[in-house]
Amino acid sequence: MASDTASLRRKPDSVASKGERRRTPYRRRLRSRIIVSFVLLGFCLTTLFAFATNWARMRVENQLVEDVMNRNISEYVRRYYESPDRNPDLPVQQMRARLIKPDKFEALREEEPDWYEFKDGLYNMGGVDERGERYSYKLAVRKTPDAWAFLAYDMTDSVRGGQQLNRALFLSVLVFSLLSLVLGWWSASKVMKPVSDLAARLRAYRGGTSEPEPLAPRFPDDEVGQLAQALDDYSSRLTEVVQRDREFNADVSHELRTPLAVIRGATELLLTRPGLDEKVLQRLQRIQRAEQQCSDLIGALLLLSRNERGQGSSNVARVAEQLLDAHRAQLGGKPLELHLDGERDLVIDAPEAALSVALGNLIGNAVKYSQDGEVRVHVGTNAVSVTDSGPGLSEEDAAKLFQRGYRGTHAGHSQGGGIGLSIVSRLCDLYGWQVSVRPGGARGVIATLTFSPKPL
Missing domain, CATH: 3.30.565.10 (Histidine kinase-like ATPase, C-terminal domain)
Incomplete structure (x- = not known):
């Protein structure tokens, strides 16, 4: 049983493949993909804007503060050299200046070891005051053989303002992400409505008339309308093919059944004749069986071509x-x-x-x-x-x-x-x-x- 034995395992395979298609995990719909795309776009753009805003603020603020501190500490040292006998005044709000003379260098090591080790430049400093509140300041250092000048700029309010700005930016990211979700939902509904209508009309044609109503006139002349036009063209060609197939099956059935009916009638008539030779009788019976097999095969093939159960x-x-x-x-x-x-x-x-x-x-x-x-x-x-x-x-x-x-x-x-x-x-x-x-x-x-x- 080898030649045609091949067909007998195909059905279980085909059944399994259909079952696999039914068990295929749910894939995200196009509408959901559009919504997710809007949300991701809004979130990414807002986050990028918030990051850029915070970075620009910090950069500009640091640049301005450092420029001011560099100018003031230079002015502070210049005034000291003009009047070495007294500490120069530097009446700048939020700044505190301190001048250390050579005889106090070692005392500074015990009092402020970090300051003692600093080289010329600007440093970010911080700590906790006696009330347990954190404070921040920038320290400008300028050291000469005759004196060490320190200039502190209070950055506590600036840091608090930056924290408030960060919270505002975080809230903005959330708000704009929610707005992106709403906008994506609305846009997806507007964009997908024609596609959903087209799918609904196609489902309505399932099992309907052999000549469905054209789809293209019900949609605007856009991408969906072009898709509807292509589906109309495909439906028209498919209808023609199905019609020709049905006509061919009907013609073949009629043309084959007619000679088979003649063969059956002639065989039955000959079998009724008495005194038939044994070999002739066997031949007639074989012709009768072959005619019956042909009739059964034609009937089965017609049912298969129409996909109808007899x-x-x-x-x-x-x-x-x-x-x-x-x-x-x-x-x-x-x-x-x-x-x-x-x-x-x-x-x-x-x-x-x-x-x-x-x-x-x-x-x-x-x-x-x-x-x-x-x-x-x-x-x-x-x-x-x-x-x-x-x-x-x-x-x-x-x-x-x-x-x-x-x-x-x-x-x-x-x-x-x-x-x-x-x-x-x-x-x-x-x-x-x-x-x-x-x-x-x-x-x-x-x-x-x-x-x-x-x-x-």
């Missing part, structure tokens, strides 16, 4: 017995026995044409690839299995089961295009059946056709 019920054991009888007449002396066992009253909701095609392909492959031994058909409570004594199932065949057109490694020069089991797989998809193939042990293959349970 109405009716079938006794699985009776159909299997008919198929086995047909194959017994075609063994041609091959040492092969065909047996049927199991349940006799299993009835399924499907026409005999569909069941005959599906089960007939399984039995046909078993008979074709079994040169001796037996082919056993077992009817269970809700399934039917076909066990053969053929060469078995190779790894290559197992990997390519149910590929349309695949002919197995044991096919040799046998006739067939490798599409029989592909038809079986499609019938299983249509009726909700399941088909599987597994090795039968030392040799042979077991093909199982499981039917869908009857609705309660």
